[in-house]
Amino acid sequence: MSMDSLKDLYIDELKDLYNAENQLLKALPKMAKKASAPELKRAFQDHLEQTKGHVDRLEKIFKGLGEKPTGKTCKAMKGLVEEGKEVIDEDGDDSVLDAALIGAAQRVEHYEIAGYGVVRTFASLLGEDNAVATLQRTLNEEAEADKKLTGLAESIINVEASGAEENGAPKRNEKKPSRRR
Numbered sequence: 001m002s003m004d005s006l007k008d009l010y011i012d013e014l015k016d017l018y019n020a021e022n023q024l025l026k027a028l029p030k031m032a033k034k035a036s037a038p039e040l041k042r043a044f045q046d047h048l049e050q051t052k053g054h055v056d057r058l059e060k061i062f063k064g065l066g067e068k069p070t071g072k073t074c075k076a077m078k079g080l081v082e083e084g085k086e087v088i089d090e091d092g093d094d095s096v097l098d099a100a101l102i103g104a105a106q107r108v109e110h111y112e113i114a115g116y117g118v119v120r121t122f123a124s125l126l127g128e129d130n131a132v133a134t135l136q137r138t139l140n141e142e143a144e145a146d147k148k149l150t151g152l153a154e155s156i157i158n159v160e161a162s163g164a165e166e167n168g169a170p171k172r173n174e175k176k177p178s179r180r181r
Contacts, residue, residue, distance in 0.1 A: 010122040011067055017115045018058045018069040020077035024051050024108065027081045031101055034087070036094035037160075039152055040101065047105075047145050054138050061131045080108050095160035102153045109146035116142060 003009055028051060032044035062069040084104035090097060120135040 006122060007126055010119060010126060010128075011065065012072065013115065013119045013122065014058060014061060014067075015069060015072035016074045016076075017112070017119065018055065018062070019072055020074040020112065020115065021051055021055045021058065023074065023077045023081050024048075025055065027084055030088055031084060031105065035098055035101055037098050037152070037157055039156060040098050043145075043148055043152060044101075044105070050141050050145065054141070057134050057138055061128075061134060064128075064130065076111055077108070080104070080111060083107070093161070095157060098157045099153065099161040102149050102157055106146055106149050109142055109149065112142045113139065113146065 003012065025048070028044050028048040032041050032048065035041040035044055059069055084101070087097065087100040087104050090100070116135055116139040120132055120139055123129075123131040123135055
């Protein structure tokens with residue numbers, strides 16, 4: 001694709017996001033399966049449903065532009081998903097692995113936030129007012145997902161990962177030692 005106009009760049013960036021979202025549709029169920037904390041598992045499942053909506057919204061934007069959404073691989077998301085897969089393949093303490101999953105997921109969210117912010121701005125400059133509203137809605141949802149992950153990390157997951165062995169509390173995947181003799 002030749003980058004001769006802002007519209008060309010806009011379409012290219014939309015294709016990048018479309019591919020990124022489709023990669024997430026495959027990755028999120030694996031992350032949910034690996035998560036041990038029910039709250040984290042649920043957050044991944046909820047975001048999977050949102051991601052399906054993000055794909056649908058992007059398809060509508062492409063339809064309005066008379067363009068096809070395919071033809072580009074998002075290399076950045078491919079790398080982020082690969083890093084997440086490394087966490088999925090690890091063994092270890094459940095709470096520590098959950099903390100690693102949150103870190104991987106937040107990297108993804110930050111990438112998406114940046115991408116949606118860029119295309120929303122392009123849409124605004126190009127007078128694509130319907131797309132601006134749609135992209136802002138998705139941007140808001142991505143930011144909310146990031147905020148939710150931060151909340152889980154700060155209130156539950158990272159706390160468990162940092163304190164389980166320090167205070168003698170059993171880790172989530174351990175049984176409390178018997179006090180019987």
